[in-house]
Amino acid sequence: MLGTLTILLLCQLAGELLARLLHLPVPGPVIGMVFLFIGLLIRGGVPAPIQETAGGILRHLSLLFVPAGVGVMTHAERLGTEALPIAAALFGSTLFGVAITAWVMNALLRRSKTDGEGTR
């Protein structure tokens, strides 16, 4: 647990440093994810403690969005006066975005014969 947390933070830190050093438009944690991924590739497997701790954190991933979500209340005024365009845009584009992405990917996966087994 502690070891894994340290590894996660080290990857994040390395990611943040690289992003700032090279002025990359990508946030540090995303680069950190790439670092950890490369590390796992080199090692050729996920050690049990990492598997466990990462699984534990990711099971409650949605909790981590709650504090930012409460920030909705700071924009109550604009959300109120522009409620219709905002609601229409958020609902319309989000659901369309999910659908079109999944649909295109599904269609392309079906076309290539080598894929598709064992995914249902």
Place this chain on the structure above:
Amino acid sequence: MSADFREIWVYLSASPLAGLTLTLVAYQIGLWIFERFGRRPVLNPVLIAVLLLAAVLSVTGVEYRTYFEGAQFVHFLLGPATVALAVPLYNQFHQVRRSALAMIVALLVGSAASALTAVAIAWAFGGSMPTLLSLAPKSVTSPIAMGVSEQIGGLPSLTAVFVILTGIIAATLGTWVLNLIRVKDWRARGFGMGVAAHGIGTARALQVNEVAGAFAGLGMGLNGLATAILLPILYRLIFG
């Protein structure tokens, strides 16, 4: 007596303990309701927790900034959690590699569609310019979305709100839409959630299926990258 209360209140509002505890309690209540009523996606725990906390803060008159001083410890864990997404990604790597081409095409279509439809719909319904610009990057993870928003002249904090709302909408209604268009492949379902609805979509996908979760995490990362690079260019092309 009332002096005691005031003292306690001063202590609580100054220490991070209250904000942190409230966040966890609200989320537990959200989870409990979600589990108790048959794990319906509409009863998304994030949605319930956010509504509860917003209600508590409004009633007690505590400012969001004060609350966030405590809640930031939870917020901070988003970083390590994003790094941890490498694990499901690695576990599913053989599947990811085989579907690389389909993924890249779906990414470009989905990324452009999410941003353009958001701006177009808001414009059609008479949204103001700052709102339109703040909406454009709403499908990607908050730090990228806020950076892009600032770059193209939106309001970063408003974008952060749109990002969260986008995630909640996808987490509550995404499953329904995916069933409606009859996409059954977990890879495609997960990827759609990650591209269009970043980490909250990914959290929802992970709840359902590990393959979907891995593809969602990848979709989130890739769309973050695509949006960070393409949206400012698109903005310059359109608004010069």
